[in-house]
Amino acid sequence: MGAENIFTPQHALLYLAPVGTAAPEGPTVTMPAAWKSVGMFTPDSLNWSGDPEFQETEAHQSAYPVKVWQTKDAANLEVELLEWSGDNFKAVYGGGTIEAITPAGGGAVYYKYTPPSIGSRTEVAACLELGDGTRRMRRIIPRCMQREGVQHELGRDASATLPMNLSVLGSDVGSAFYDFFSAEFASFAPPTP
Template sequence: MAGESANNNEIVIPAITRIYMAPVGTAAPADATSPMPAALRNVGLTTEDSLKFTTEPNFEQVRSAQSSYPTRTFQTTDAATIEVDLQQWSGENFKAVYGGGEITTVTVTGPPAATHYKFTPPKIGSRTEVMAVVEVVDGGKHYRFVIPRCMQMEGVSKDLAKTKEAVLPLRLAIQGGDELDAFYVLTDDPAFAPAA
């Protein structure tokens, strides 16, 4: 296009990615590089190539006898999802991938006496919405995808093979609302500067 030139500085290689989660309503990071608010919990290690952020707008088309092409196209809905495979098994990560649940302590009387834990997934109708932040770092460029409300909305399938690590599949569907953005991106990348 006229006035544009090829610029390899605008290629992004996601060298480091991190996922943070917190209860809905938690304060979001103010910018792309300031320390992450303490209430946002880092889910830890994830597999190298599993992180995906997908948007899926849906459209309807009006057909008319006078045209072989649609005479009008309009958007009906928006949808977006985050997918990533968590490598770290913990109570909080189990709650994340199952959409909530409860962890209780089980005392083993003996011998030897020990403490065990019981995880119970949420019942129908009691899944919990969460806030999420996806952080992407490419050298000196930083991006934070901020999702004020999302929910685990898929089943959980775990491969328990002895030849590789067992992962927890986190699949978050972004929720919207008229009072806030469904998601937004914070970045210090100069390529995002508004045109003068």
């Protein structure tokens, strides 16, 4: 036990990729090109939450449950993106399309974003990278989806953000998420037999 086990995520990056994209194998290997960074986000908005659900059996003879079992699990990754880009709009709204439009009579090209219709939201894979000095951690989420509504605060006294709240999705194969820790996290080393 000691201060060497305290982790302060001074460095944070979030990458997204299509579901099924090969994830980086380890905490420090170069990020594969298919993974795209969402860019900058607000320093206080990065949050991870888990929300397991349980059932319990009560007995007249005890003031406490006599049996508890987990029935569901849920987890979310949320962040407020600062960079307004086509990829980030699609990530925040769960998909959609972007098209370049050239005015018929000439003039500057402009862009049209159309959000996804009901039933056509896109799942993504996510990789959260955190660092504290030389220590590195990566959380890999093979499948997740933006399931929250989008609320923009568009005041003139602050930069407008894109709120993203990714819900972790499971499957019948593999973990819903997993973490890699660099060798500097010595406390993670399994005990030797």
